[in-house]
Amino acid sequence: MTTSAIPANTPMGPGGAPILGTPVAGAAVPAVEAPGLTDRLDGLDRLVAAGAGRLDRPLLDDAAALLDRAGQRLRLSGEHTVVTLAGGTGSGKSSLFNAICGLELSPTGVRRPMTSKAHACVWGLDGAGPLLDWLDVEKRHRYARASALDMERADSSLQGLVLLDLPDHDSIQALHRAEVDRFVTIADLLVWVVDPQKYADAALHRNYIVPFARHTGVTLIVLNQVDRLGPDEIDDCVADLRRLLEAEGLTQPRVVTTSAVSEDGVTGFRDILVDTVAARRARSERLSADVDRLAERFAVHRFTADPPVTLEEDRQLELVQSLTDAAGAPAVAEAMESAYELRAADFVGWPVAALIDRLRSDPLRRMRLTELREELRNAFTGPIGAQQGDVDNALHTVTDGVAAELPPPWARSVRAAARSHATEIPEALGESLKAALPTFNQVPRWWWLVKTWQFFLVLVAVLSVAWIGLLVAYGIVEIGGDDPPGLVGEAGLIPYVAVLAVCTLGMGWLTSSACRNLVALSSAKHGEKMELHMNEGIERVAEEKVVAPVTAELELYARFRRDVETALGRVTR
Structure with a gap:
């Protein structure tokens, strides 16, 4: 039989057998502690902040009230445990109160109701005053007892x-019921006193037992x-009461029997109070139960699946393309190409051809020239922007994919985030397009060189024509007498000068044609470059005005999910 090697530092049990599953030295995994009460309250506070404007107002108000109440309770005495005796008419809670206190402090009798205000008995006055003030117990209903009531048990x-x-x-008094409701929300330990005849009272179970079913750990049924x-009959009654409580959601409810008139009839109840006070955990357990209750209400607004982190890439590309169309970037780029060619014609065009065109009356050409010049002027100096309706259409479906993976409140907030800057987008698109366009007077240097060359050729052609005129006048007509200068009197130079003039005109025309071809190529590249710059600007607008707000909302939802886990007391990674 073959055996695998056992590390030397593996712990050994009796007989030299290795203890399997025990971490060896150097391989210990650090334990991750569950969030404590303070961390859970901080998580709940962040949930309230994140839910503002997204979740139902009653939920946020209840959570804010709990945070306020918990903060006040934690600042008060942690050495005292607040225990309430609550119950219905005739349940004998005041008699039970007096039996625990050892004195007749709370009135009892046949007349109902006997107790109209909360009565408090305190064991240990140090630090109890501020706590009783916070509980709003009237000073005339406050009583103090020695620290040890049961002298038979040391x-x-x-x-x-x-x-x-x-x-x-x-x-029947509404103020009495309001008093009970107030103390039920702030007590560290809830004690419900019932009697054998009315332990199934519907009002008690409907209004208090069921709503606080998650508070089993800090609830005691007497x-x-x-x-x-x-x-x-006692056993049957307790069994039936326990069955009823479990059916209403209480897990392993604590039930104790008492009798205020029997000897040792409250011993079991008093023992529970002694253990509760000694443990000093009722305050934190009560607040933890309250946080559990609120955290579960927040938990319904988060899905367990990992949330999306941003808009899908294809959605972003679709958004940019829609904003590009809304801003009219392709039309602006096309107008830029036409404006570029029109602007170039003023520099690289053959002046002679331009003069002939001006002499010819062409309304269509003049109209096109005017329109292009207007496009050019507007492209560089006028307002550029998209129509709000086109922008709204672009934003309409951009979050459909990501919103489908979110709970309804967060889906609405993500859609709202995508439209949070909708009114700013048209102007931002216009500014981004204008920033991508060159200035109106920006002209390539070679245009100036070509223009100088063309005017030089025009000057040569004009001088050549003038020279031919002088040759005709002095060499043929002999206007200047018998001895004209050689350069203007020699008629034989006329063909050569004519050839010079024709060549000059031809060079001008060829130069203009070649430059126009170059301008056509460069205008296409110029338009592509401008369209690329405009697309980059539109992408920045889409990122800043749409994608970034949506991403921030998704990050907030991710933190919301983690804070829900923290508020529930679960370990988050």
């Missing part, structure tokens, strides 16, 4: 307990007045 202490007796949640039941 290890039991309620030091740090703030026990509250609340009004009836089913009171079945009071069990002295009215037999032993078997």
